[in-house]
Structure formats: C-alpha cells, structure tokens
Amino acid sequence: MAAQGDCGGPQAAYGYDSYRSPLASRYASPEMCFMFSDKYKFRTWRQLWLWLAEAEQTLGLPITDEQIQEMKSNLDNIDFKMAAEEEKQLRHDVMAHVHTFGHCCPKAAGIIHLGATSCYVGDNTDLIILRNAFDLLLPKLARVISRLADFAKERADLPTLGFTHFQPAQLTTVGKRCCLWIQDLCMDLQNLKRVRDDLRFRGVKGTTGTQASFLQLFEGDNQKVEQLDKMVTEKAGFKRAFIITGQTYTRKVDIEVLSVLASLGASVHKICTDIRLLANLKEIEEPFEKQQIGSSAMPYKRNPMRSERCCSLARHLMTLIMDPLQTASVQWFERTLDDSANRRICLAEAFLTADTILNTLQNISEGLVVYPKVIERRIRQELPFMATENIIMAMVKAGGNRQAAAIVKQEGGDNDLIERILTDAYFSPIHSQLDHLLDPSSFTGRASQQVRRFLEEEVYPLLKPYEHVMKVKAELCL
Incomplete structure (x- = not known):
C-alpha cells in the first residue's frame, strides 16, 4: 500500500x-x-x-x-x-x-455555544488537532525506524571506517553506524508518544477558567458543572481535562509539543548530514530516480537532494521551538491575545515540517545504496596503520621484542606499510599471519553483536504496536 x-x-x-x-x-x-x-x-x-x-x-x-x-x-x-x-x-x-x-x-x-467562551472551541480544537497530528506522525516515524532496522540488520557485519572529528578512527560496521541513527529516532518515538498521551483537554471552563457561566446555567449545582466537563472531555476522546486553566490551557503545553518535534528535527538533520557525507565519500547513496537530473550543468552528478531537503527543513523545525517559549512567557494573568497569530503559524508549520521530513526520510531509508568495494578500498588505505599494534604483539609472541615498534615506525610512511613489512626479514616469523592480522572484521570489536542485541531488545519491541502500518510506502512527487 x-x-x-x-x-x-x-x-x-x-x-x-x-x-x-x-x-x-x-x-x-x-x-x-x-x-x-x-x-x-x-x-x-x-x-x-x-x-x-x-x-x-x-x-x-x-x-x-x-x-x-x-x-x-x-x-x-x-x-x-x-x-x-x-x-x-x-x-x-x-x-x-x-x-x-x-x-x-x-x-x-x-x-449553540451556550455558556461557552471562544477558547472552548479554539483551544479544544487545537488539542484535538495536536493529538490527531501526532497520530499521523507516529506511524511514519515507526516506519522510518523499521526500514533503518532492516538496513542495519543486513549490514551488521560489514566493516567500515569509523570517523571521529571526521578523521579516520577505529573500524565499526555499517549496521552499527545506522544503529546510532535508530537510537536517536527511538528516543523521538517514545517522546512523541509520551507528549501525545499526556495531552489534556481544556474542557468546559468559561471565560477565565472559573466555570462561572456554567455554574449559573446549572443554578449553582457544582456537581453538574463537573459532570458537564467530564462528559465533553470523554466525547472528545480524552482521558482527562485540566482542572486549572485561565481562559486558555497553559501555553507550556505548546512548548512540550514543539520541543519533541524540534528534537526529532535534530535527529533527522544528523542522520541526513551523515548520509550526505557518505555520499561524498561514495560509500552510500540515497535513491536516485531513473529520470532524475543531478545538476543542470553536470547531469552526471548524483546529488543527495532528499537528504539536503531534510536538513533544510529540519533547521526550520528546530527554530520553531522559540515561538511557544516566548509566547508562554508573556501570557499575562489569565491570558493575552498575543499568542493567537503566532500559534496559527508555528503549530501548523511544525507538524507539516515534521511530516515532510519523515516522508522524505522513509523514502531515503527504503532505497539506500551501499558500495562495499568503495568501503573496502578506504579500509585498505587506513588499516595498515591501525594494525601496527597487532603486528607488534604478534612479533613479541613469535619471539621478537618491543624493538618491532621502532622498526614499524621506520617502515611507516605511505599505505604500502604491509608490503614493506613483507620484504623485511625481521618480520618473517609472522608473514603467514598478516592476512589474519589485517582482517577488517577483527577490528570492529562487538559492533555486530551490539547491532543484533539492540534490535532485538530495544527496537523490535518498540515497533510492535505499529506492525499494522508497516507496509505503507513513501512516495515523493518532488
């Protein structure tokens, strides 16, 4: 579907x-x-x-x-x-x-509107929309996590060069790197679900939150006013309403909502930045359509435009958190109307932006292309220098001594280090071991096991409530 x-x-x-x-x-x-x-x-x-x-x-x-x-x-x-x-x-x-x-x-x-104030329809509608908008986002985020989990599982054992400070570091695996992305998105899924479930209805409160107009309608019957509030809250599908409001529900709710969406934006920006960098290294690419043109002047280019779009929109999403922060801080007493125009913009834009980046990221994650030979070539360029300690220890075990370290340094220079060691008689006791010592999988530590444990213990249980929506594909028009 x-x-x-x-x-x-x-x-x-x-x-x-x-x-x-x-x-x-x-x-x-x-x-x-x-x-x-x-x-x-x-x-x-x-x-x-x-x-x-x-x-x-x-x-x-x-x-x-x-x-x-x-x-x-x-x-x-x-x-x-x-x-x-x-x-x-x-x-x-x-x-x-x-x-x-x-x-x-x-x-x-x-x-119509008997006993109510404008915020009865305004605020309660906003809360219904926020809840329902979360219900649209949650399955989309779950699908992104699911697609990336499939990718991580498939590539759990594929060694790749790790980077810290964007400088070559120890090896990891393609699947383990993907799990870094998934972990952030799992936190986002939990946070979005928590904020969605914590939403409370404004309910039936009157002009300043005192329910005075409804108390008058029911001739001072407090119990009926409380029943009215509860009945309307249940009809709207909320488990509870605020006991305390001014004219509006507290605008700190909007802070909570946009905070988790901004945090999602940060996660997506990091993921798509990594994909853009990997595309430059020609190790991983996002999907590229048959009729897609990379550049008007250089049609051979394969620009990561989907990831760039995600980064561009994620920046916008992250900035929107400032609106509810400032709005909540200047709501005088029971309310001021300077929240209204701002909220018309920031709430809608936050959800539309989050929706877009999740649609786009799902599309990316359903078609990521990996180039193992390019990854292998980059590993070969760096691995000899990473293997020096292993070579030294093998020489010590073979009867040599720590002077091997000095010789390794003397022989060092370019990435022909292994060829030099093979022609050096001093290292002849371990020449037959070099292939094993230089096996990339021996440099990835527990990355493969970590991937499998993470998926089994954390990811799959988190996705279980969304199993019925996992088959939906993401198709982009632009």
Whole structure:
C-alpha cells in the first residue's frame, strides 16, 4: 500500500498570484495538510458545539432532540463565504461561525455555544488537532525506524571506517553506524508518544477558567458543572481535562509539543548530514530516480537532494521551538491575545515540517545504496596503520621484542606499510599471519553483536504496536 507522500496538491488549484506556504503546496502530505485546514478546524468547532449541547441536554438544560438533530445534520454544511462576511462585520471568528452555524440550524441557533467562551472551541480544537497530528506522525516515524532496522540488520557485519572529528578512527560496521541513527529516532518515538498521551483537554471552563457561566446555567449545582466537563472531555476522546486553566490551557503545553518535534528535527538533520557525507565519500547513496537530473550543468552528478531537503527543513523545525517559549512567557494573568497569530503559524508549520521530513526520510531509508568495494578500498588505505599494534604483539609472541615498534615506525610512511613489512626479514616469523592480522572484521570489536542485541531488545519491541502500518510506502512527487 502506498502513501501519497509529500504531494501537497497542485498549485494551480490555489492560483499563482498569491503566496502559499511551500509546506502545503509542495512538501507535506495531504492528510497532514487537511488536519490543519479551515474545513477540519471549523467542522471540529461544530462538533464541539454539538457535544456541549448533548451534554447540557443530558444534565437537564432545556435543549430538545430536534435541536440536537438539526446540529448533527449540519456539521458539514459550512458556508465559508458567509462566515468570512460575518467575520468582516464582527471582527470575531468564533461569533462569525456561531452565526453561520445558526443560519443553517435556525431551531438550534439559540443554544449553540451556550455558556461557552471562544477558547472552548479554539483551544479544544487545537488539542484535538495536536493529538490527531501526532497520530499521523507516529506511524511514519515507526516506519522510518523499521526500514533503518532492516538496513542495519543486513549490514551488521560489514566493516567500515569509523570517523571521529571526521578523521579516520577505529573500524565499526555499517549496521552499527545506522544503529546510532535508530537510537536517536527511538528516543523521538517514545517522546512523541509520551507528549501525545499526556495531552489534556481544556474542557468546559468559561471565560477565565472559573466555570462561572456554567455554574449559573446549572443554578449553582457544582456537581453538574463537573459532570458537564467530564462528559465533553470523554466525547472528545480524552482521558482527562485540566482542572486549572485561565481562559486558555497553559501555553507550556505548546512548548512540550514543539520541543519533541524540534528534537526529532535534530535527529533527522544528523542522520541526513551523515548520509550526505557518505555520499561524498561514495560509500552510500540515497535513491536516485531513473529520470532524475543531478545538476543542470553536470547531469552526471548524483546529488543527495532528499537528504539536503531534510536538513533544510529540519533547521526550520528546530527554530520553531522559540515561538511557544516566548509566547508562554508573556501570557499575562489569565491570558493575552498575543499568542493567537503566532500559534496559527508555528503549530501548523511544525507538524507539516515534521511530516515532510519523515516522508522524505522513509523514502531515503527504503532505497539506500551501499558500495562495499568503495568501503573496502578506504579500509585498505587506513588499516595498515591501525594494525601496527597487532603486528607488534604478534612479533613479541613469535619471539621478537618491543624493538618491532621502532622498526614499524621506520617502515611507516605511505599505505604500502604491509608490503614493506613483507620484504623485511625481521618480520618473517609472522608473514603467514598478516592476512589474519589485517582482517577488517577483527577490528570492529562487538559492533555486530551490539547491532543484533539492540534490535532485538530495544527496537523490535518498540515497533510492535505499529506492525499494522508497516507496509505503507513513501512516495515523493518532488
């Protein structure tokens, strides 16, 4: 089964004479774009008004079945043109949609939004969207981990030159290096799931969070107000609501949400930077389509453009954490409205960006190309110098002494060290052992075992809840 990947929809559908975010028009998946669309938002507002009316009716307010049915029948009957005209007049988006909903539900018009404040629909809708957006991201991240786990398992024993400070270091294996990537992504998967599951509903709280309007509706019956809050929370699919809010839910929730997304961005940036460097070394390449052109001037080039895209967008994702940090810090008393415009941008962009880089990274991980001969050649260039200690110890065991170290240094120079040792009579006792001493697999330590243990003990158990979505492929349009 194929995912539609990062095909946000044809630009022609929106015209060419105004700006539209490339995240929506070019990169992010249709399902994530829909999650942050006006249609989904305002339809959710109506659903929240329906849930509120149903709960109020159950608890004894004079709301009829006919009014409830009228609201149910018009959840998707949204006149966006009328709503826009109403907002121009009222300068208030929530009341514009109250009037628009009431226009198509004349019998229910008087009980729509009964006792509520704007944040009843605004904040609760945001929380529903955040939860559902996490539910879109989590399977995508799990698939990336799964694809990389397959790659790591297949290449668990393939030696490769390790780098520290981007200078040649001890050998590792291609699979072990991949596990470094996987480990970071596993942390991200756990963090995204934790924040998603910790989301609490704002619930039914009133203008400053005191529930005063609902207490008045229920003539001072505290128990009914609490029941109302609980009933609407359960209808929305949340396990619990905040006990304490101002007019809004605390904006520290947005910090938590964007923190884990920014952390995911850091992981993806590191992975794709490694892939770009490996592409330069010609050891590993990302997929390259049959009709893809590497460069307009140099068509023979195989540029790692998917990895470059991931790095570019991951940088944007990492910077977005500053928005909720600053917003939360300046929310005066029960709330100020300077959060609104900022949140309209940063929350949507964070999820659309995360969606794009996960779609792209899945596509990369499903088609990574390894060049073992190139890897082997680079190992041969560096291994003689790494093997000096092994050669010295073998000479000592064969009856030589530590002066072998001095001779090795004297013979050192270029990577023809082994040829020089083979022609030096002093080393004749170990000439027959040189192939064994220079076997790359003897320099990778426990890398292979670490890969297998890590996959079995940490990765596969973490992926088990996502087994039913693992077959979805990532296809990119651009």
